[in-house]
Every structure is written in C-alpha cells, then in structure tokens.
Amino acid sequence: MRALVVIGAGASGMAAAISAHDSGVKDILIIERGPEMGGILTQCIHSGFGLHTFHEELTGPEYADRFQKEVLKRGIDVLLNTTVLEIDSHFIRYINSTGIYEEECQAIVLAMGSRERARGALNIPGERPAGIFSAGTAQHLMNLDGCRIGKKVVILGSGDIGLIMARRLTLEGSHVLAVVEIMPYSGGLKRNIVQCLEDFSIPLYLSHTITEIKGKKRVEGVAVSPVDENLQPLPDRSFDIPCDTLLLSVGLLPENELTKKAGAELSSTGGPVVDDSYETSLPGVFAAGNVLHIHDLVDYVSQEAEEAGRNAARYILSGECDEACIPVVPGHGVRYAVPQFISRTGKDALIKFRIAKPMRNAVISLISDGRIIKRMRKKVVSPGEMERVSVQKSLIDSELKLEVAENDET
Amino acid sequence: MMDYDVIVIGGGVTGTAIAWYLARYDIKVLLLEKECELCEGASKANSGIAHSGYDPEPGTLKASLNVRGSRMLHSLASLLDLDYMQNGAMVLAFSDSDLKKLEKLKERGSANGVSYSEMLSKDEVLRRERNVSKDVKAALFFPTSAIICPFSLVYAFAENAAVNGVEVRTSAPVTGIEKRRDGFVIHSDDLSFASRSVVNAAGIYADRISAMVVPEYFSLTPRRGEYVLLDKTEGFVTSTLFRTPAELGKGVLVTPTVHGNILVGPDCIETGEKDNTATVSKGLAAVMESGRKSVPELNYRTIITSFSGVRAHPDGNDFIIDMPCPGFFNAAGIESPGLTASPAIGEMAGSMVAEYLKAKKKNNYIETRKKIVRASSLSPEKLNDLIATNPGYGRIVCRCESVSEGEIVEAVRRGAVTLDGVKRRVRAGMGRCQGGFCTPLLLDILSRELNVKKEMLGKKGPGSEVLV
Numbered sequence: 001m002r003a004l005v006v007i008g009a010g011a012s013g014m015a016a017a018i019s020a021h022d023s024g025v026k027d028i029l030i031i032e033r034g035p036e037m038g039g040i041l042t043q044c045i046h047s048g049f050g051l052h053t054f055h056e057e058l059t060g061p062e063y064a065d066r067f068q069k070e071v072l073k074r075g076i077d078v079l080l081n082t083t084v085l086e087i088d089s090h091f092i093r094y095i096n097s098t099g100i101y102e103e104e105c106q107a108i109v110l111a112m113g114s115r116e117r118a119r120g121a122l123n124i125p126g127e128r129p130a131g132i133f134s135a136g137t138a139q140h141l142m143n144l145d146g147c148r149i150g151k152k153v154v155i156l157g158s159g160d161i162g163l164i165m166a167r168r169l170t171l172e173g174s175h176v177l178a179v180v181e182i183m184p185y186s187g188g189l190k191r192n193i194v195q196c197l198e199d200f201s202i203p204l205y206l207s208h209t210i211t212e213i214k215g216k217k218r219v220e221g222v223a224v225s226p227v228d229e230n231l232q233p234l235p236d237r238s239f240d241i242p243c244d245t246l247l248l249s250v251g252l253l254p255e256n257e258l259t260k261k262a263g264a265e266l267s268s269t270g271g272p273v274v275d276d277s278y279e280t281s282l283p284g285v286f287a288a289g290n291v292l293h294i295h296d297l298v299d300y301v302s303q304e305a306e307e308a309g310r311n312a313a314r315y316i317l318s319g320e321c322d323e324a325c326i327p328v329v330p331g332h333g334v335r336y337a338v339p340q341f342i343s344r345t346g347k348d349a350l351i352k353f354r355i356a357k358p359m360r361n362a363v364i365s366l367i368s369d370g371r372i373i374k375r376m377r378k379k380v381v382s383p384g385e386m387e388r389v390s391v392q393k394s395l396i397d398s399e400l401k402l403e404v405a406e407n408d409e410t
Numbered sequence: 411m412m413d414y415d416v417i418v419i420g421g422g423v424t425g426t427a428i429a430w431y432l433a434r435y436d437i438k439v440l441l442l443e444k445e446c447e448l449c450e451g452a453s454k455a456n457s458g459i460a461h462s463g464y465d466p467e468p469g470t471l472k473a474s475l476n477v478r479g480s481r482m483l484h485s486l487a488s489l490l491d492l493d494y495m496q497n498g499a500m501v502l503a504f505s506d507s508d509l510k511k512l513e514k515l516k517e518r519g520s521a522n523g524v525s526y527s528e529m530l531s532k533d534e535v536l537r538r539e540r541n542v543s544k545d546v547k548a549a550l551f552f553p554t555s556a557i558i559c560p561f562s563l564v565y566a567f568a569e570n571a572a573v574n575g576v577e578v579r580t581s582a583p584v585t586g587i588e589k590r591r592d593g594f595v596i597h598s599d600d601l602s603f604a605s606r607s608v609v610n611a612a613g614i615y616a617d618r619i620s621a622m623v624v625p626e627y628f629s630l631t632p633r634r635g636e637y638v639l640l641d642k643t644e645g646f647v648t649s650t651l652f653r654t655p656a657e658l659g660k661g662v663l664v665t666p667t668v669h670g671n672i673l674v675g676p677d678c679i680e681t682g683e684k685d686n687t688a689t690v691s692k693g694l695a696a697v698m699e700s701g702r703k704s705v706p707e708l709n710y711r712t713i714i715t716s717f718s719g720v721r722a723h724p725d726g727n728d729f730i731i732d733m734p735c736p737g738f739f740n741a742a743g744i745e746s747p748g749l750t751a752s753p754a755i756g757e758m759a760g761s762m763v764a765e766y767l768k769a770k771k772k773n774n775y776i777e778t779r780k781k782i783v784r785a786s787s788l789s790p791e792k793l794n795d796l797i798a799t800n801p802g803y804g805r806i807v808c809r810c811e812s813v814s815e816g817e818i819v820e821a822v823r824r825g826a827v828t829l830d831g832v833k834r835r836v837r838a839g840m841g842r843c844q845g846g847f848c849t850p851l852l853l854d855i856l857s858r859e860l861n862v863k864k865e866m867l868g869k870k871g872p873g874s875e876v877l878v
Contacts, residue, residue, distance in 0.1 A: 033806065083806040085786075097801035099794045118844035120715035123638070125689040128717060130869035130876050134846045141850050147864060147877045211691065217873035244878070257810075 002105040003027035003316050005092050006309075007084050007258070010039020012289025013111035014067040015302040016309035020109070021074045023313035029103075030071070030078045031094055037071065037078065038064030039113055040136065041298065043143045046164050048191070052299035063298060087262045089282045107284040107312045110259060110272070111305060114252040114290035116161075119213075122250060124156075126213030129220075135161040135249035142168060150245025154222050155179045156210050158186035158193070159384070160296070162249025167196035169247075176202050177241055180224055182209040182231055185358045187251075187384045189296060209233055210246070219246050252294045259287070269293040269336050275324030276342040276349045278308035283321060286312045293338045293352065296386045300352075307350075326396055331367065333359070333404035335383065342400065348390050353402055358382040361407045364389065369397040377407070414438045414577075414605040415767050417596055419584050419619055421445070422453035423560065424744045425611035426567035427752040431760030433574035435769035440603060441568070441576060442596070444583035446871040447831040449564040451613040453749070454834060455637070455687065455719025457676065458667055459650055460484075460556035461747045462499060464519035464527065465660055471729040473522045476747040479754035480554060483563075486753055490566035491781040492558060493668045499555030499650040500535065502704055503547045511654040512550045519552065527552050541647055541705050555650055557668045560749055561834040562781065567756070569824060570779040574772070580825075581871070584612070587622040593737060594623075607737040607763055614684045614722040616730075616742035624734045630743060631723040632684045635659075635676025636693045638701075641712040641842050642670040651704050659746060662700035664708065669811075669837065674701035674708065676718070689716050714842055721745040731759050739763055782820045782836055786812040807855070808848040810841025815855060822859040829869045829876065832856070849876070 003025045006013045009032035017030050036042060041049070044060030051057060054066065071078065082096040087110075093102045116134040133141070133149060139161065141147040153174050155162045158181040166176045179197060184207045186193055197204050205224065211233045212223035225238035254271040256264075265273040265281040271292040272280040279286050288308035289301040314320055322343035328351060330337045337353040355362070362381040366374040366389065373395040381387065381404065391400065416432060418425045421443025429441045443450070460483045466472035487494035503509045512529065519527050528551045535542055535549045542549075572578055579598075586597040593606040612619040617630045650665035659678050667673050675697050679690075694716055701708050724730055724743025729751070733739050741759045744751070763769075785793055785803045797804040802816035813836050821835040829845070829852055832838050838852060839845030845852070853876060857864045868874040 033809065081805060083809065083812075085812070093790075095793075095797075095804050095806065097797065097804040099797050099804060100790045102790075115843045116846050118714070118842070118846055120639070120713045120844060121711070123691075123694055123710075123713055123716055125691045125694060125716070127688045128715075130874040133849075134843075137846050137849055141853075141877070145850055145854075145864075147850075147853075149876075150878055212688075216685070216687075217868075217870060218875065 002029050002103055004029070004107050004109065004312055005103065005105045006030045006109045006111055007087070008032060008039060008111035008113055008291070009037040009078060010111060010113050010289065011041055011064070011067070011298045011301045012113070012291070012305035013039070013109070014064070014071050015305035016109040016111055016288055016312070017076050018067065018070045018074065019306040019309035020313040021076060023310050025313040025316050028076045030076060031082050031084055032078060032080050033083045035081055037068045037080070043136070043139045045143045046168070049298050052297065053302055067302070084258060087258050087285070089284050106316045107286065109305070109308055109312050110280070110285065110287040110291050111289050112255045112258065112291045114294060115255045116248070117251045117253055119248060124210055124213055127216050129213070129215040129218050131215070131219035131245045132213065133245070133247055135165045135247050138165055138247055139168070142172060148172065148174070150174055152177055152243040153245040153247060154210070154241050154243045155247040155249060157181065157249035157251070158188050158204060159249045159251060160188040160192050162247060163188045163192040163196040165247055165249065166202050167200060170200050170202065177243055178203050178205055178224070180205045180208045180210055182207070182227055185382065189384060211235065211238060213246060214240070219244050222246055252290065254291050254293065256291060259291070267336070267340055269338065273340045274338065275322065276339045277311035277322055278304070278339065279311065279315070279321070284315055293336065296384065300386060300388070327399050329399060329401045331401045331403040334402045337402050342393065342396070344393060346393065348392055350388060350390050351400070351402065352386055352388050354383055354386055355381050355404045356383065359404065359406045363405050363407045365403045365405070366391055367401040367403060368395060369399055412593055412604045412606050414440045414603060415769070416607045416609060416763050417442060417603060417605040418609045418611055420611035420613055420616070421448040421568065421578070421580065422451045422611065422613050423449070423564050423567070423749055423752045424613070424741050424755055425609070426564050426571065427756030428609055428611055428741060428759050429571040429576045430567035431756035432763060433571040433576050434771055434775045435764050436772045437767055437769045439571070439576040440605070441571070441578045442582040442584060442598060443578070443580045446581045447826070447828055448568050448578070448580065449561055449834060450870070452719045452721055453560055453564050455717050456560055456635070456746070456749055457663060457665065457673065458558055458560050459499070459663070459665065459750070460494070460558045461750045462519070462552035462555040463522045463524045463747070464515050464552055465655055466522065466747065468518060468521040471731060472747060472751070475729065475751035475754040475758065477523045479747070479751035482753040482757070483556065483558065483750065489777060490570060490779045492566055493562040494556055494558045495668050496554065496556040497649055497666065498551060498553045499652060500530065500539065500549040500551050501652045501654060502535070502542065502549045503654060504543070504545055504703070505547070508654045509547060512548065515550055515654070524552065524554065526554065539647055539649060539651065541707050542651065543704060543706050551649070557650060557665060558749070559668050563749065563752065565824070565835060566779050566781070570776070573776055573779065584619060587619070589623060607739065607766060609739045609741060609759060609763060611741045613744070614720050616722065616740065620740060620742065623738050627734055628725055628730055628742065632681055632686070633721040633723045633745070634679045634681050634686065634718050635721060636689050636697055636716065636718040637673055637675030638694060638698060638710070638716045639714050640672040640674070640709070641714055643672060643712070644670065646672060647705060653704060662697055664701050664705045671714070672708070674698065684720060687718050687720060689718050715844060729755070731755060733762060733766065737766060782817055782824065785814040785817060807851050808838035808841065810843050811837040813838040818852065818855050819859055822856065827860060828871060829856070829867070
C-alpha cells in the first residue's frame with residue numbers, strides 16, 4: 001500500500017509531491033507517461049516562467065529542472081514512460097514496458113494537465129491535408145525533435161501558445177503570415193502580444209476566423225472571414241491566404257479521462273469539482289493544475305499543487321476530511337470559479353476565476369447571501385488572465401457568489 | 411506468357427473482397443491500388459454499417475447482395491476477426507407519412523429476404539433508446555443490422571488474400587489497358603503486367619478504367635456524403651438510428667461506431683468532382699441539424715472530426731457486376747450498401763472470374779485471419795505475457811485510444827507507410843486529440859521501422875509530408 005500516488009510529473013505533479021513530502025508523507029510515487037519529468041514545460045523553451053516563484057525569468061526546462069532537483073533530493077519514487085490506465089479512490093492501475101501493475105494507495109493527486117482543442121472542435125470545413133498542427137504539437141516537433149513544420153504559416157487563435165509559436169516559427173525562418181482571432185480581443189497575455197507579434201510585425205486579425213482549409217495533400221491556403229457580433233462569418237468579405245501550414249491555438253481542455261472513468265463529478269471547467277483543499281468528489285483524490293482548470297501562469301499551477309499536496313498529506317496522516325458545504329457560484333460576468341465548494345476549516349479561502357469578457361475599471365464583488373463582503377477594483381481585466389481573490393471564511397454565510405461589472409458610475 | 415491469371419484494379423473494399431474470394435482458387439492474382447495505402451476512397455469514409463437490407467429496390471443486385479453480404483459478414487466477423495457488432499437498427503417515424511413509409515419498408519424488407527423486423531411503439535423506442543426525440547411516433551426495428559469498422563474489413567480481406575498468395579501492389583495507378591488476343595496488358599506508369607483477365611473495382615474511377623477497354627459503357631456520378639464524428643459517450647445510443655428514406659438515399663443516421671464514438675451523417679451532394687472530399691460548412695450544419703431531429707441531445711461540442719466520402723453513383727441505380735467483353739469484369743457503381751454487400755460482391759464477381767478462367771480451388775487455403783492485438787482489450791494476465799515477449803505492448807503511444815508501440819510496429823509490418831495508414835489499422839491518432847500528442851511519437855516510430863527520414867513521411871502519400 002502506497003501512501004500517495006501523483007499522476008503526472010509536470011509542473012503540478014512535481015510541486016504536489018514535494019509539498020506532500022515536506023508535510024510528512026514520505027511514501028510517494030509519481031507516475032509520468034513521458035520520458036522525463038517536466039511535462040509540457042520541457043518543450044516551452046521560451047522565457048517568462050518563475051517570476052512569482054523564484055523572482056527571476058526562467059525558461060520552461062529551467063523552471064522544471066528546479067522542481068525536478070527537489071523531487072530527486074527527497075528521493076521520491078518516479079516512474080517514467082508509464083501510463084495510468086485506471087484509478088479509483090484508493091486504487092491505481094498502470095502500465096509500462098515491464099508490465100501492468102495494480103497498487104492500493106491512501107490518496108491520489110491528479111496532475112495530468114491538459115490537451116489542446118483540435119480542428120474537429122471548431123468543425124472547420126475543407127479537405128483534411130497534412131500541415132494542420134495544434135500549436136503544442138508544433139512546439140514539440142520544433143523544440144524537442146528539431147523538425148521544421150512549415151514555411152508559410154497561418155495561426156488560428158491568439159492564446160499564449162499560438163502567440164509564442166508565432167515568434168518561435170519566425171525565429172526559425174518560417175514566415176508567419178497572420179494570427180487570426182475570432183474574438184474582438186486576444187486570449188493571451190498582453191506581454192505576449194507585444195513580444196511575440198508586435199515586435200515581429202506579425203498581423204493580428206481580431207474578429208476574424210478561418211472558414212475553409214484548402215489543399216488536398218498538404219495545406220495550400222485558408223479562407224479567412226471577418227465575423228459579426230454573434231461570431232458568425234461574413235462570407236462576402238472573406239479572403240484567401242495562401243500558406244502551407246495552419247497552426248491551431250484554440251484553447252486547452254483539462255484532460256480528465258481517468259477522472260471521468262473513476263466517476264468523479266466534473267465541473268464546467270472540464271476539470272473535477274473540488275473543495276478548497278482541492279479534494280474531488282472521490283474521497284482521497286485531489287487535483288491541481290491544468291487538470292482542474294486552465295491556468296495562465298505556471299507559478300500559479302505550482303502554488304495550487306503545493307496546496308493540494310499539503311492537503312493530501314493531511315488527509316493521509318490524520319484521516320481528516322473537511323466538510324465543504326459552502327458553494328461558490330460564478331455570477332454575472334464570471335465564467336467559472338474554482339474551487340466549487342469551500343469548507344469552514346481554516347481562516348481564508350483562495351478563489352480563482354476567469355471573467356467572461358474584457359472590461360476596464362472592473363469591480364469584482366464577493367457576495368454572501370445577498371451581502372457584499374468584499375469588493376476589489378481592477379483597471380483592466382481580460383478572460384486571458386486568471387483572477388485570484390482571497391476571502392475570509394468567517395464572513396460567508398451559506399453561499400459565496402462572484403460578480404464582475406464594469407464601473408460606469410464613477 | 412502471362413504474368414497473372416487475373417488482375418484486380420482497386421484496393422478498396424470491393425477490390426480486396428474480390429481478391430479475398432479469388433484467393434481460394436489455384437490462380438495467380440495481382441491487386442493494384444493507385445494510392446500508397448489500401449482503403450483510400452469511399453471505403454474509408456462511410457457510415458460503417460452492415461445494413462440488414464430493407465432499403466434497396468427488390469429484384470436489384472443491391473437488394474440481393476446486401477442481404478447475402480449482411481449474412482456473410484455475420485460469420486466472417488469471427489473468421490476474419492473483424493471489428494463488428496450486431497447492434498440492430500431502427501427506422502424512426504416522426505409523422506403520419508413516415509408511418510406509412512415504415513409499412514412499405516417492412517414489406518420491402520421481407521421481399522428482399524430480411525428475415526425479421528419488428529414495429530416498435532413510441533414507448534418501446536424510448537425505452538430502448540432514451541435519447542431519441544420524444545417526437546418519435548414509432549420505429550421499425552431490424553435486429554440483424556450491425557456496425558462494422560470499414561477499415562478492418564478492407565485490411566482483413568487484403569491480409570487474408572495475401573496470406574493465400576495474392577500479390578498486392580500499392581502506388582500502382584493504372585495508366586492504360588491493352589487488349590490482346592489472349593488477355594490484357596495493364597500499364598502502370600513504367601511497369602506493365604500481362605494477365606488473362608481483369609477486374610475493374612476502381613471505385614469512383616471505375617468508369618474511366620472501363621472506358622480503357624469498352625468505350626462509353628457506363629458513367630458514374632460522384633455524390634459526396636459528409637459526416638461528423640463525436641467523442642465516445644458510452645450508451646448514449648445503442649442502435650443505428652435511421653430516418654425514413656429520402657430521394658437520395660437513407661438520409662442522416664445517428665449511430666454508435668463499433669469503437670464507441672457517435673457518428674452523424676451523411677448528406678448527399680452531387681459535386682461533379684470525383685476527388686472532392688472537402689466538407690462544407692452548410693453541409694455539416696445541415697447534417698448536424700438533421701441528426702438532432704432524431705437525437706436532440708447530441709452534444710456537438712464533443713465533435714472530434716468531420717469528413718466526407720464520395721459515393722460512385724451508377725446511371726442505372728444498381729451495382730454493375732458483369733463481363734462486357736471476354737475476360738474483362740466490372741464491379742462498379744458500388745455505392746451504399748456496398749460495404750455490407752462487399753463479401754457477396756467478392757463471391758459473385760470472383761465466381762464469374764473463376765468460371766471464366768476454369769480455375770480450381772486450392773487445397774491449402776487458409777480461411778482465417780487474425781487482427782492486430784489490441785493491448786488495451788486484453789486481460790492483465792494476457793497483457794503481462796505479451797509485454798514479457800514484446801515490451802512495446804506496454805508503451806502507450808496514443809493516449810486517447812490507448813494504442814501501444816507494439817501495435818503500431820505491427821501495423822507497419824502489415825503494410826502501413828503513412829500516418830493515416832497507421833491510424834486506420836490501429837487507431838493511433840483517431841481519438842479526441844486527433845494526433846496532437848502522438849504525431850511526433852508516430853513519426854519517430856515510422857521513421858525507425860521503415861528506415862526513412864522523418865521528412866519523407868506523409869499523412870497520406872507523396873505530397874502530404876508532415877514536415878518540411
């Protein structure tokens with residue numbers, strides 16, 4: 001019987017294992033399907049990681065390496081090239097090239113990360129030629145395998161990975177002809193718009209989308225069309241961009257096939273429903289990082305996972321399980337909020353959420369049973385950035401609601 | 411001196427079925443496919459249904475070969491180790507005129523020899539299929555209808571044919587056919603092959619092949635059918651759900667696939683272009699709307715991919731299986747229910763060829779074929795044994811479909827040379843992330859196993875290289 005099994009050795013899995021270890025649980029196994037620790041960080045060779053955690057600007061592999069060293073220093077068991085097939089509250093089945101294994105465990109931390117939305121999710125019509133990549137796949141091929149994926153590239157979606165790949169492709173000698181974004185604003189961080197597009201004069205087409213993929217064997221071009229306020233394409237104003245490659249950076253989805261199969265309750269984020277100890281609806285199963293909801297910065301992934309690891313350790317050592325009875329409800333202007341429930345244990349709860357649309361002079365209100373218990377102002381808020389707010393539990397009655405509104409009055 | 415007794419042109423389900431049938435005779439058979447993989451045309455883009463046979467006009471080849479094919483598939487499923495499941499089909503009625511059509515379909519079914527069908531009340535339909543629209547009035551149930559992986563059928567026919575001595579050549583387009591006194595010479599770019607007889611199973615291009623031998627014998631109209639494929643949702647629908655037949659075919663169906671996805675489609679558009687398999691937004695939107703009439707809760711946010719295939723619609727509306735000149739055979743105009751009918755077409759066309767050649771049966775014919783082992787379907791004990799002999803079966807490469815490296819290597823051993831060829835054989839890249847995670851790994855494995863540079867590897871054939 002293992003004390004703790006952590007699924008995934010990316011940013012969140014490593015942080016969860018380290019903090020569980022430091023909280024007194026020594027019998028930990030991390031299972032990683034890739035050939036090394038670090039998860040998606042290993043292919044993120046750009047800088048910008050670790051500003052909050054280490055107060056310096058690191059590349060993805062450097063950030064991962066700091067955590068990996070901590071994992072190794074503690075002698076935590078790590079199985080690489082190993083895939084988890086099935087979990088239950090206190091059971092795990094996994095496979096690698098030496099066989100298939102089953103193990104009982106006291107607790108599990110889910111840290112499987114996310115996957116990219118593919119072309120099908122957008123249902124872009126046309127042929128199905130080679131040369132269509134999701135941005136992360138392209139990043140893997142370029143940064144880990146040293147391959148060249150295209151010469152003339154159009155990128156759909158202005159999320160961070162798409163923006164970073166626009167710069168990366170340009171630096172590798174490809175010609176990035178356009179970044180096309182259906183929304184009237186970018187889904188990425190402001191710093192990435194500036195550093196990845198503007199600095200390289202790559203045009204960003206806001207309120208545009210791709211309505212057709214041309215080419216039978218390899219991509220030969222895309223049809224780009226402006227969209228109206230309901231995001232419907234205006235075909236009369238459509239134009240073609242000849243290219244040999246289309247990159248899709250159209251969002252990440254928490255990867256929860258194991259979670260679903262185990263019967264955990266899922267939320268609208270695509271991740272499991274959790275309380276403020278990051279425990280899912282399955283007792284002893286915790287979740288953190290992109291498997292729970294999509295983060296903007298890896299530093300926040302690490303923080304969240306540390307918290308989950310600490311709580312998993314507490315669960316293992318004391319058998320304690322808080323009764324999380326206060327629902328957290330996304331109200332007007334809020335797309336989702338995590339956790340979905342908070343308990344009465346402890347002083348404060350940290351709520352993470354994303355807003356529904358960009359706003360200036362935004363007022364974020366925390367409301368308990370019709371009574372505003374906290375109010376914050378922010379000059380600019382955008383759906384591309386994750387918001388975090390801490391709330392004193394003693395102020396909450398039976399429910400916590402979050403609302404965001406543009407402040408016109410003042 | 412002849413190289414072959416018979417050359418089959420076309421490596422789709424029809425051509426491979428004929429090769430499979432001919433393989434039991436003591437003759438030299440060559441199968442030619444123009445693409446670098448088998449199963450590239452309509453055979454890879456269809457509904458994947460083994461139809462019971464209620465739909466075709468009684469008395470047609472479509473009707474008799476459908477019903478015969480449906481029965482043959484039922485027994486071939488275990489002999490050839492097909493991905494096949496008899497799940498039954500319902501034709502849903504939503505109006506009074508639909509109800510009348512159901513009566514006609516029931517009669518037509520019995521005229522065609524469909525052994526059993528059952529009229530279901532609204533309550534019974536909803537009891538069996540909780541997600542069918544509450545507007546349903548009744549349904550006609552055909553228990554012998556089945557779902558089948560079309561790729562598995564083509565590869566099974568081809569692999570069984572090959573093990574029985576049929577030679578298969580890919581990347582071999584037929585560029586000309588010369589008629590000789592004692593047979594034919596088939597030109598394929600720089601190569602030529604002499605044969606006593608020829609079978610034309612060239613799918614949508616069969617009219618062009620036919621015209622090389624018999625001018626203006628028939629023509630084919632390309633009819634495109636578009637589909638959307640949804641992620642796996644266990645038990646969402648269990649039977650294949652049809653609407654009552656329309657002018658141009660059986661209409662939009664909603665069906666589980668044999669691998670647990672949900673498939674919605676097809677429409678039917680005459681494009682005039684044989685190689686136009688592009689989907690169009692209007693078509694997809696119509697398919698999706700039509701699917702929701704049968705099953706309102708279809709969640710199109712879980713769409714994995716959309717695709718389209720081109721049906722070869724013949725002038726006379728029936729399959730063309732004949733010998734317009736001595737030694738030259740057609741198996742053409744094989745639109746729906748061509749997949750279901752394929753073993754029966756193989757049997758019929760194959761028998762005609764065998765008779766022409768006065769061929770004798772072999773005595774060492776191998777009747778069975780085993781599919782590539784799916785590691786994820788094995789018991790832990792069996793999987794452990796397999797991993798002990800081949801560790802590759804423990805390395806999961808495609809996480810969405812749980813496909814191991816061992817399976818991918820075996821796909822290459824059985825002829826896969828492209829990413830699509832691997833995908834159709836073992837489903838790597840077929841799942842919800844559509845190859846997002848496994849494409850780089852597949853390129854590594856293919857490059858290693860085929861001993862070619864990664865830059866040479868294509869999604870389909872030459873010209874579709876993944877890297878530049």
